[in-house]
Amino acid sequence: xxxxxxxxxxxxxxxxxxxxxxxxxxxxxxxxxxxxxxxxxxxxxxxxxxxxxxxxxxxxxxxxxxxxxxxxxxxxxxxxxxxxxxxxxxxxxxxxxxxxxxxxxxxxxxxxxxxxxxxxxxxxxxxxxxxxxxxxxxxxxxxxxxxxxxxxxxxxxxxxxxxxxxxxxxxxxxxxxxxxxxxxxxxxxxxxxxxxxxxxxxxxxxxxxxxxxxxxxxxxxxxxxxxxxxxxxxxxxxxxxxxxxxxxxxxxxxxxxxxxxxxxxxxxxxxxxxxxxxxxxxxxxxxxxxxxxxxxxxxxxxxxxxxxxxxxxxxxxxxxxxxxxxxxxxxxxxxxxxxxxxxxxxxxxxxxxxxxxxxxxxxxxxxxxxxxxxxxxxxxxxxxxxxxxxxxxxxxxxxxxxxxxxxxxxxxxxxxxxxxxxxxxxxxxxxxxxxxxx
Amino acid sequence: xxxxxxxxxxxxxxxxxxxxxxxxxxxxxxxxxxxxxxxxxxxxxxxxxxxxxxxxxxxxxxxxxxxxxxxxxxxxxxxxxxxxxxxxxxxxxxxxxxxxxxxxxxxxxxxxxxxxxxxxxxxxxxxxxxxxxxxxxx
Numbered sequence: 001x002x003x004x005x006x007x008x009x010x011x012x013x014x015x016x017x018x019x020x021x022x023x024x025x026x027x028x029x030x031x032x033x034x035x036x037x038x039x040x041x042x043x044x045x046x047x048x049x050x051x052x053x054x055x056x057x058x059x060x061x062x063x064x065x066x067x068x069x070x071x072x073x074x075x076x077x078x079x080x081x082x083x084x085x086x087x088x089x090x091x092x093x094x095x096x097x098x099x100x101x102x103x104x105x106x107x108x109x110x111x112x113x114x115x116x117x118x119x120x121x122x123x124x125x126x127x128x129x130x131x132x133x134x135x136x137x138x139x140x141x142x143x144x145x146x147x148x149x150x151x152x153x154x155x156x157x158x159x160x161x162x163x164x165x166x167x168x169x170x171x172x173x174x175x176x177x178x179x180x181x182x183x184x185x186x187x188x189x190x191x192x193x194x195x196x197x198x199x200x201x202x203x204x205x206x207x208x209x210x211x212x213x214x215x216x217x218x219x220x221x222x223x224x225x226x227x228x229x230x231x232x233x234x235x236x237x238x239x240x241x242x243x244x245x246x247x248x249x250x251x252x253x254x255x256x257x258x259x260x261x262x263x264x265x266x267x268x269x270x271x272x273x274x275x276x277x278x279x280x281x282x283x284x285x286x287x288x289x290x291x292x293x294x295x296x297x298x299x300x301x302x303x304x305x306x307x308x309x310x311x312x313x314x315x316x317x318x319x320x321x322x323x324x325x326x327x328x329x330x331x332x333x334x335x336x337x338x339x340x341x342x343x344x345x346x347x348x349x350x351x352x353x354x355x356x357x358x359x360x361x362x363x364x365x366x367x368x369x370x371x372x373x374x375x376x377x378x379x380x381x382x383x384x385x386x387x388x389x390x391x392x393x394x395x396x397x398x399x400x401x402x403x404x405x406x407x408x409x410x411x412x413x414x415x416x417x418x419x420x421x422x423x424x425x426x427x428x429x430x431x432x433x434x435x436x437x438x
Numbered sequence: 439x440x441x442x443x444x445x446x447x448x449x450x451x452x453x454x455x456x457x458x459x460x461x462x463x464x465x466x467x468x469x470x471x472x473x474x475x476x477x478x479x480x481x482x483x484x485x486x487x488x489x490x491x492x493x494x495x496x497x498x499x500x501x502x503x504x505x506x507x508x509x510x511x512x513x514x515x516x517x518x519x520x521x522x523x524x525x526x527x528x529x530x531x532x533x534x535x536x537x538x539x540x541x542x543x544x545x546x547x548x549x550x551x552x553x554x555x556x557x558x559x560x561x562x563x564x565x566x567x568x569x570x571x572x573x574x575x576x
Binding site: 376377378381382383384385388389410411412413414 | 443445447448449454475477479480482484501502503504505507536537554
C-alpha cells in the first residue's frame, strides 16, 4: 500500500514544479521573517527573487549544526511564538541543543511523512505499533507516534527501556510492528532469549529501526532473532525527526519524502553539489516546514542518491543506507575508520556479537592507541585460555585486514559495555584533540 | 567418574573474584576446588562445588559468562612420584592434558588432582584399566 499515492508516485515534472514553487515561497518567507537568513542572503548578494530554478538553490550558503546552536533557542523561528504547538531538541550531548519548533501544520506534516514511512515498510490500518523509541524531547518517540496515529494503527507507547515489560506488552497486545533503535532491537532479542521467549510466539512482522547507523549484517541478525522484516528509517531533529526517508519492500535505498525535504549531495570538502549517484554529504532543505524551516542543512551523513525507478512504484528518489557520518568517522593513525566497519568484522566472525566499544587514547608516544573491547559470550567462552586467545587473535587479524591498522583487542565481561536503550555509545575518544583541559 | 566443573570469565579488575565467591557464599554453595588461569587481560576461574546447576544459574543471573564441562579427579597418595605415575600413564597412552590443579578431599583427608584432558571418556577408561582410583564426588 502507498500512503499518499498522488505525491509519492507523482510524475517528475509535476514534482519539480511543486518543489520549485515551495522553494521560492520558502526563500521569501525566510527573508522576511528570519534575520539570520536575511543576513545570509544579503552577504551572498542574493535576493529571494534570484531563486528561479531548483539549481539556484546551490547559490544559497549552507546552514550548519553550529549555527543552529548559536541561534538557540528561537533564532531561526519563522512564525510567531503563539503559533507553536511543540518543541523538540536534539540530544545535545556536545553542548547547546538544536531546536525544532512545530506549528499545527508541522505536526500534521510529521504525521503524514512518518505514516508514509510506516506504510513503505508494510504497515497499515489495524497494525499494533509498539513504539520503543524514547518519548520526550527526542523526536523518535513522538514522531513515530504521530505517524502511527495518522496510519490508523493501535499504538503501544512503550518508550525505551524496561525490556522485560516491553516483551510482555509485545506478547499480550500482539504487537505487529516494532519501532526503536536497531541496537535496542538487538538488546530486546537477547533478553527474549534469556527469558526463553520463542519469537514465533510473538506477532511481530515488521521492524522500523533508525536513529543510528546500522549495517546489513546487523539487520540479518535482528531479523534472525526476532523473526520480523527490518526496515531502515531516517530522519533528524533539525529537519523534522523520523520521516525524512524510509525503505520500501524493495529495500534498495530509502525513499526521501522529497516533496517536503529536498535532498542534495555535496562534496564535503569543497561544498560542490554532486550529481545523483555520487557519494557525498547529504544536505536537506525543508520546503514546507513552518516553525523552524531550514535551508541547505549539512547533515554530516554520507550517502548517495539513486534516481532509478523503484519496483514499488514510488517516484521519490532514494538515498542509500547511511554509509557513515562525517562526525562518526574516526581518524586513527591517519586512517579513516567508521565504527560500522568494526561492527561488520564482529558479525562476520562466527563466534562474536557486535557488542563492542572502541577506546582511543593518545599515549606517551603521541601515537593513537586504540583498544577494541569485545564482550565474551557464552557461545565462545571456553575453560581454556588458548581458545579465548585464538578468538582474540582472529578478531585482531580480521580487523587489521579490514581497517589496515593494528588494534589492540581486549575481551571483557558481558554487559561491561553499557547497552543502549537510546543510541549506542560505541566510541570513547580520550585523545582530547580540541586542546585545553579535558 | 566425570566431575562437573564451572568456568567463569573474569576481567582483571579489582573485586571480581570477591564478587563471585561472595555470591556463592551468600547462597550457601560450598566450594570443593578452585583454580584460576590468568592472562594479562582476563582470567578464567574454574570451580568445582556441591551444587553445580544452582551455581551456574546464579552466575548467569549476575551476568557472568560461564561454561560447564567435565573433568577427571584422581586420588593422590602423599608421597613422591604419585603424580608422576599418572602423568607417565597419560604420556604412554597419548592422553593430552590441557591443565591440572590439585585439591583436597575433605572427608578422606586426602589430596586429589583434577585433570582437563582432551577426551574425558578415554582418559577415564585408561585410568580405570590401570587401577587408578578416580573421585566420584567431593
